[in-house]
Amino acid sequence: MVNMLRLIQNENMKIYRRIGTIVMIGLLVLAAIGFAVFTKYSQSDTIFGSTDITKGWKDKVEKDLKEDKKEYKKEKNKDVRELLKEDIIMNQYRLDHNIPPEKGTVWEFMAQTDAFTSLIGLFTTIVGAISVAGEFTWGTIKLLLIRSASRSKILFSKFVATIGFAIGMIILLFIVSLLVGLVLFGSDGFSSAYLTYVDGKVIEKSMGLHIFSLYGLSSVDMLTTVIFAFMISAVFRSSSLAIGLSIFLSFVGGTIMSFMSAMNINWGKYLFFANTNFRPYITDGGEPPFKGMTFGFSITVLSVYLLIFLAISWYVFNKRDVASSD
Amino acid sequence: MKKEPVLRTHNLTKVIGKKKIVDHVDLEIYPGEVFGFLGPNGAGKTSTIRMLVGLASITEGEVFIAGVNLAKNFEKAISYVGGIVENPEMYKFLTGYQNLIHYWRMCKGVPKSRIDEVTRLVGLEKRINDKVKTYSLGMRQRLGIAQALLHSPSLLILDEPTNGLDPAGVREFRDYLRRLAREDNLAVMVSSHLLAEMELMCDRIGVIQDGRLIDVKEMTEFKNEGKGALLIDAHPIDKVMQVVEKFLGIEAIEQDGNLLVEVDREQIPALNAQLVKEDIKVYAISQVSETLEDRFLEMTGGRSVG
Numbered sequence: 001m002v003n004m005l006r007l008i009q010n011e012n013m014k015i016y017r018r019i020g021t022i023v024m025i026g027l028l029v030l031a032a033i034g035f036a037v038f039t040k041y042s043q044s045d046t047i048f049g050s051t052d053i054t055k056g057w058k059d060k061v062e063k064d065l066k067e068d069k070k071e072y073k074k075e076k077n078k079d080v081r082e083l084l085k086e087d088i089i090m091n092q093y094r095l096d097h098n099i100p101p102e103k104g105t106v107w108e109f110m111a112q113t114d115a116f117t118s119l120i121g122l123f124t125t126i127v128g129a130i131s132v133a134g135e136f137t138w139g140t141i142k143l144l145l146i147r148s149a150s151r152s153k154i155l156f157s158k159f160v161a162t163i164g165f166a167i168g169m170i171i172l173l174f175i176v177s178l179l180v181g182l183v184l185f186g187s188d189g190f191s192s193a194y195l196t197y198v199d200g201k202v203i204e205k206s207m208g209l210h211i212f213s214l215y216g217l218s219s220v221d222m223l224t225t226v227i228f229a230f231m232i233s234a235v236f237r238s239s240s241l242a243i244g245l246s247i248f249l250s251f252v253g254g255t256i257m258s259f260m261s262a263m264n265i266n267w268g269k270y271l272f273f274a275n276t277n278f279r280p281y282i283t284d285g286g287e288p289p290f291k292g293m294t295f296g297f298s299i300t301v302l303s304v305y306l307l308i309f310l311a312i313s314w315y316v317f318n319k320r321d322v323a324s325s326d
Numbered sequence: 327m328k329k330e331p332v333l334r335t336h337n338l339t340k341v342i343g344k345k346k347i348v349d350h351v352d353l354e355i356y357p358g359e360v361f362g363f364l365g366p367n368g369a370g371k372t373s374t375i376r377m378l379v380g381l382a383s384i385t386e387g388e389v390f391i392a393g394v395n396l397a398k399n400f401e402k403a404i405s406y407v408g409g410i411v412e413n414p415e416m417y418k419f420l421t422g423y424q425n426l427i428h429y430w431r432m433c434k435g436v437p438k439s440r441i442d443e444v445t446r447l448v449g450l451e452k453r454i455n456d457k458v459k460t461y462s463l464g465m466r467q468r469l470g471i472a473q474a475l476l477h478s479p480s481l482l483i484l485d486e487p488t489n490g491l492d493p494a495g496v497r498e499f500r501d502y503l504r505r506l507a508r509e510d511n512l513a514v515m516v517s518s519h520l521l522a523e524m525e526l527m528c529d530r531i532g533v534i535q536d537g538r539l540i541d542v543k544e545m546t547e548f549k550n551e552g553k554g555a556l557l558i559d560a561h562p563i564d565k566v567m568q569v570v571e572k573f574l575g576i577e578a579i580e581q582d583g584n585l586l587v588e589v590d591r592e593q594i595p596a597l598n599a600q601l602v603k604e605d606i607k608v609y610a611i612s613q614v615s616e617t618l619e620d621r622f623l624e625m626t627g628g629r630s631v632g
Contacts, residue, residue, distance in 0.1 A: 006431035013428065018419050139415030143473065146379040147432040148405040321382040 011161030024123040036180040057100045065091045093202040106181035113177040114214040120169040121222030128162040129233040129242035136237040221276040234313040261289040272305040332481045332513040337387035347373045349537035362528030363517040370537040371517040408479035414470025418459040433477035444472040464495040482514045558585040559610040
């Protein structure tokens with residue numbers, strides 16, 4: 001009966017009119033700026049801060065290329081040879097097509113800001129947890145649920161608004177880092193492409209898209225934590241429990257996993273926090289924690305978990321009586 | 327002239343664990359009346375109301391609002407209902423106006439101008455753009471009423487609405503409810519354990535105890551049932567006592583220099599004539615109507631909650 005967009009509008013109003021949210025947004029912006037300043041003035045050993053990277057890079061790449069070729073001839077290990085070959089082809093491509101490496105440019109800085117997605121994850125967890133449990137603690141749930149909108153619709157609008165907050169924060173992080181990066185590191189290399197090596201060929205990608213895909217990869221972890229918090233919040237109606245438990249899990253999850261991985265407890269791969277890191281499958285980000293894990297496996301396990309979390313939230317939120325004065 | 331009831335419940339029952347909180351309640355509330363839902367704390371008032379507005383599930387029985395089954399078509403049935411359950415909790419970090427916008431977005435086909443209309447109706451125009459956390463309880467109550475009336479409901483359900491209001495606020499609220507029922511033909515259901523208040527506010531009263539609806543009566547019926555007591559202010563008091571006791575053949579009680587007797591209404595003129603004949607100076611004879619409180623205690627046996 002009621003327009004979904006209006007419900008989402010309501011949830012957005014309740015998110016962005018809170019001082020807490022404004023503080024979180026401010027913190028993210030400050031963190032990005034602070035990180036940029038820190039990077040620029042603390043790392044003197046890189047070319048960061050040098051004004052003349054456009055001229056210097058060719059000499060350096062040529063030098064690297066020569067060394068790599070020498071190494072390649074001597075090297076016996078097949079894996080290392082493969083890596084060296086990749087480097088050689090990439091560097092040759094750079095020289096041929098005049099594409100400077102991102103080192104010292106705004107892009108190198110931005111590639112590092114994806115670490116802030118965990119901060120966004122924390123903030124989104126808070127927003128999501130308050131979005132459901134807050135209504136109970138404020139007592140407003142008693143007015144919210146006696147309207148011509150089903151509980152499912154209300155829960156869905158809250159979920160959408162929460163995810164919307166996360167996406168908004170990621171876009172904000174991107175824009176702020178880009179602006180700060182351009183101011184501090186200059187626009188040299190801004191238009192250069194990101195190179196990847198696939199099956200013996202070099203592929204050019206847009207740098208902006210590459211950074212976004214880095215953010216996207218980091219967001220998988222965030223999405224899981226947020227949905228978990230959402231469930232706890234709907235089931236226990238306590239935002240502090242939801243926030244606390246989610247943060248606890250995301251800290252301890254990693255430790256438990258490396259322990260299980262080290263002890264070769266293979267069923268650990270079915271735990272949800274074993275499957276939130278997609279980097280091993282997509283970029284060159286190391287090995288997955290357990291043997292036999294593939295991209296498809298992780299996607300499946302994770303989807304099953306998330307669906308269960310969402311189903312529990314939905315079921316409890318729909319069925320639960322709103323009890324007296326709590 | 328029997329109108330169609332706005333609210334009808336049939337065998338409404340709520341069981342939590344093994345305890346019957348609400349036990350087969352049949353209620354009918356009609357347009358234009360203020361219905362009082364009276365009972366001691368823990369009798370099942372709030373549990374009943376929670377089921378009526380869909381906050382709690384119905385164990386057994388049915389609720390029809392404007393003829394629509396609440397359990398089967400919640401979104402439609404509830405669109406006829408405006409309500410406040412317990413305190414009117416609002417989003418304190420939003421302004422009064424933003425709160426109303428929030429609820430306005432949740433109803434269908436209501437023009438935005440209605441927000442200003444209800445704001446004026448509850449007399450909040452001057453403070454509507456202030457944050458709700460700066461509001462007094464009375465102002466929050468007004469805002470609560472405003473949000474409940476936003477979609478022009480046919481049934482207004484208010485759970486313990488005067489809790490925490492000062493006497494002036496209670497009075498204003500009472501007049502306001504009566505006006506709504508009279509002028510807009512709204513059916514109003516008010517729950518309370520404050521008897522004196524219900525007496526002034528309601529047209530009909532239902533008494534609930536231990537989850538059962540033990541009595542539903544018109545307010546006037548409620549008061550006039552039973553024998554009326556008569557308070558006689560006359561002089562000299564000793565002689566009055568003699569005459570009255572002789573005339574009625576029962577004992578009279580002296581109370582603050584007046585005489586209190588139980589007497590049928592029909593006997594009052596004759597008694598008065600007798601007093602005058604005996605040369606007694608009669609200053610006043612007044613009927614002491616039993617208060618609702620007496621009736622209530624009588625009915626519920628003055629028992630404590632158990």
